[in-house]
Amino acid sequence: MGVQHISNRSGRQSGKWSRRGILAALGAVPAGVALAGCGSPADASAAPDGKGATASAKPVTRKATITVTPASGSTKAGFTSPVEVTVTDGTLASVTVEGNDGSTLAGSFDAARTKWTSARNPYSGTRYTVTAKARGAAEEAVATFTTKSPGETFVGYFTPEADSTSGVGMPVSVNFTHAVSDRAAVQKAITVTAEPAVEIVGHWFSDTRLDFRPETYWAPGTKITLGLRLKDVQGADGVYGVQSKDVTFHIGRGQISTVDLATKEMTVRRDGSVIATYPVSGGDSDHTTWSGIMVISERFKQTRMESSTVGLGDEYDISDVPHAQRLTTSGTFVHGNYWASTSVFGHKNTSHGCVGLHDAKGANDTSVDGYKFYDSSMLGDVVIVKNSGERTVEPSNGLNGWNLSWADWKAGSAV
Numbered sequence: 001m002g003v004q005h006i007s008n009r010s011g012r013q014s015g016k017w018s019r020r021g022i023l024a025a026l027g028a029v030p031a032g033v034a035l036a037g038c039g040s041p042a043d044a045s046a047a048p049d050g051k052g053a054t055a056s057a058k059p060v061t062r063k064a065t066i067t068v069t070p071a072s073g074s075t076k077a078g079f080t081s082p083v084e085v086t087v088t089d090g091t092l093a094s095v096t097v098e099g100n101d102g103s104t105l106a107g108s109f110d111a112a113r114t115k116w117t118s119a120r121n122p123y124s125g126t127r128y129t130v131t132a133k134a135r136g137a138a139e140e141a142v143a144t145f146t147t148k149s150p151g152e153t154f155v156g157y158f159t160p161e162a163d164s165t166s167g168v169g170m171p172v173s174v175n176f177t178h179a180v181s182d183r184a185a186v187q188k189a190i191t192v193t194a195e196p197a198v199e200i201v202g203h204w205f206s207d208t209r210l211d212f213r214p215e216t217y218w219a220p221g222t223k224i225t226l227g228l229r230l231k232d233v234q235g236a237d238g239v240y241g242v243q244s245k246d247v248t249f250h251i252g253r254g255q256i257s258t259v260d261l262a263t264k265e266m267t268v269r270r271d272g273s274v275i276a277t278y279p280v281s282g283g284d285s286d287h288t289t290w291s292g293i294m295v296i297s298e299r300f301k302q303t304r305m306e307s308s309t310v311g312l313g314d315e316y317d318i319s320d321v322p323h324a325q326r327l328t329t330s331g332t333f334v335h336g337n338y339w340a341s342t343s344v345f346g347h348k349n350t351s352h353g354c355v356g357l358h359d360a361k362g363a364n365d366t367s368v369d370g371y372k373f374y375d376s377s378m379l380g381d382v383v384i385v386k387n388s389g390e391r392t393v394e395p396s397n398g399l400n401g402w403n404l405s406w407a408d409w410k411a412g413s414a415v
Contacts, residue, residue, distance in 0.1 A: 064090025064134035072130075072143030079147040079232055083107070083118040083130065090134040092116055100127040124232050124240065125149040150232070150240035154178035156190070156210075158226060159297075159399070160379060162247040168217040168254040169295040170380025171399050172200075172226055179207040180235040183414035186210070189241065191227040194218070203404070203412035205396040215406045217382065220271060222251040255381045257373075259334075259355050261289060262387035264346050266355070268376065276376070278369045279346025281337070283353040287312075288390035290332055290353070293402040296381045298326035299374070302363050305333075312352060322363035323374035327355075327383055328398040334383055336363065336370025345369075355385070 069084040070077035083105055085095050091113040097105035099122070107118040113135075122128055127146040134141075156174040160166045172192050180186050183204055192200045192212040196219060202212045218224070225248045230241025257268045261282040268276040283289035303324045307315040310331035322336035336359025337351075344350055345358045359370025366372075382402070395401045401409065 062089040064088070064137055066092075066132050066134060066141040068130050068132070068141075068143040068145075070145045070147075072145060074145040076148040077122075077145045079122050079124040079126075079150075080234070082121055083128070085116040085130060085132050087114050087132075087134050090114075090136070093133045093135040093137075095130070095132045097122075097128055097130050099123060100129075121232065122147050150238075150242075152178070152239045153242045154180075154230075154235050154239055155241070155243055156228060156230060158228075158247070160249050163249060165250045165252045165378070166380030167296065167378050167382065168220060168251055168256070168380065169293070169382035169399070169402060170218070170251070171295070171401055172212040172224065173399060174210045174212075176208045176210075176235065178236060178239050180210075181207065181237065182235055183207070183210075185233055186230065186235050186241070187414045189229045189233045191225075191229075193225050193227075195223040195225075198222075201410050201413050202415070203401060203409050204414060205401075205412070209396070211399070211401050213401055213409065217254065217256075217402075218251040220251060220254045224249055224251065251380070252378060255377065257377075257381065257383045259289075259383060259385045260387055261349055261385065261389075264349065266357075266373075268373070270376075276372065278357050278373060281340065281344050281346075281351055281356045282349040282385070282388055283351050283390070284349050285389070287352040289349075289351070289355060289385055289388040290328060290393035290397075291385050291388045291390050292392035293400060294327040294332070294383050294385065294393060295399040295402070296325045296327065296334075296377060296379055296383065297329075297399045299377070299379060300324045301374075307352065310352075315352065320361065320363075322359045322361070323357075323370045325374065325377060326398070328393060328400070330397055332393075332398075334373070336360075336368065336374070338370075355383075 065088045067086050083097055085092065092109060095107065095116040097118060103123065105118040105120065105122060107116050109116050124147050127144065130143045132141045154177045156176050159173040160170055174190065187202050187210060194200060198214045200212050200214050202210050204210050225246060227246050228243045231244040233241045235241060253271055255268065255270045257266055259266045259280060264280055266278045266280045267274060302320045302322055304319045305321045306317045307313060322338065324333045324335035326333050332353055334355040337356035338359050338361045340350065340356065342358050357369040357373055359368045392403055393400050395403045
């Protein structure tokens with residue numbers, strides 16, 4: 001049946017039609033057929049020739065837009081937040097971040113691959129180039145930014161020296177050039193590991209000193225690695241670290257010397273066996289020698305000792321003390337003594353607090369006890385003093401943290 005003219009000029013119906021026939025004649029779509037398109041209704045309007053032809057609906061293709069944070073072109077970007085790369089109307093295919101110092105920033109994508117975040121923060125004072133590409137894109141997006149430099153900085157000076165060999169009592173001691181208020185952040189940025197492995201814990205003696213040690217002395221032959229990742233770590237308000245390095249040092253043989261000032265004798269044990277005994281003279285009753293566990297922290301073939309530097313006025317000034325090895329920051333040494341009678345050693349305690357061994361002026365006589373003990377010693381060797389009549393030395397007075405129990409040592413950790 002053809003479509004007939006359904007109205008006259010006056011609008012009156014000239015025939016009778018069913019509802020189904022009317023809908024078919026008007027071009028209505030039966031139920032259950034979906035229409036899809038990306039355009040507006042105007043996209044499917046009648047052709048301008050008025051013949052009723054319609055244009056096909058075309059999808060709108062948007063170009064992926066990549067955004068980098070910090071913004072490209074920044075010259076004083078922050079360095080306390082990670083780098084972020086995001087994309088809209090697309091997904092990320094690749095992201096690389098390279099610094100002008102040769103460093104790179106690794107990172108990861110989110111599940112949708114619309115965001116990439118660096119695993120760590122960028123370094124301060126560094127120019128970075130970010131190269132990113134969206135999937136399906138023909139070209140890469142490139143952005144550059146430069147992070148600002150910190151206003152105030154600090155470093156940590158460490159003991160022992162890199163690549164050195166020390167005795168079994170040598171702790172790893174880090175002294176900072178600026179007081180640290182965020183101890184946890186700084187301690188987390190420092191690692192100390194050992195081969196063979198052993199638990200190592202840090203202990204804060206002050207806001208400028210952090211020492212590390214195991215529960216007992218290091219095993220002879222241990223290799224120790226100190227990792228400093230202090231760069232851009234905020235140690236105090238507005239004060240940032242600048243170091244990022246690893247250093248190693250070694251532990252030599254195990255030498256522990258015990259000074260008994262009741263018998264006035266020093267017994268030297270190496271790896272558990274006695275290798276020497278020496279008669280000594282300790283501090284007299286007015287200048288008693290510290291007791292406790294002490295570690296050799298400095299060594300001098302000859303050095304000057306003045307009583308004024310340790311609060312004893314002008315009682316002595318000796319320009320050429322031979323074979324001096326420091327035990328405390330406050331001035332306790334084990335050293336050679338050429339000015340006292342040989343009868344003193346092993347019989348009387350006559351010093352101002354040091355432990356003395358018979359020696360010769362000039363520090364070149366290899367036959368005397370002072371020379372022999374010095375020659376057999378190294379930094380980090382342990383010297384234990386007992387029966388001195390004096391209390392135990394403060395653990396912070398020198399490298400003497402072994403005087404703390406393991407529980408007390410661990411209590412001084414910030415992490």
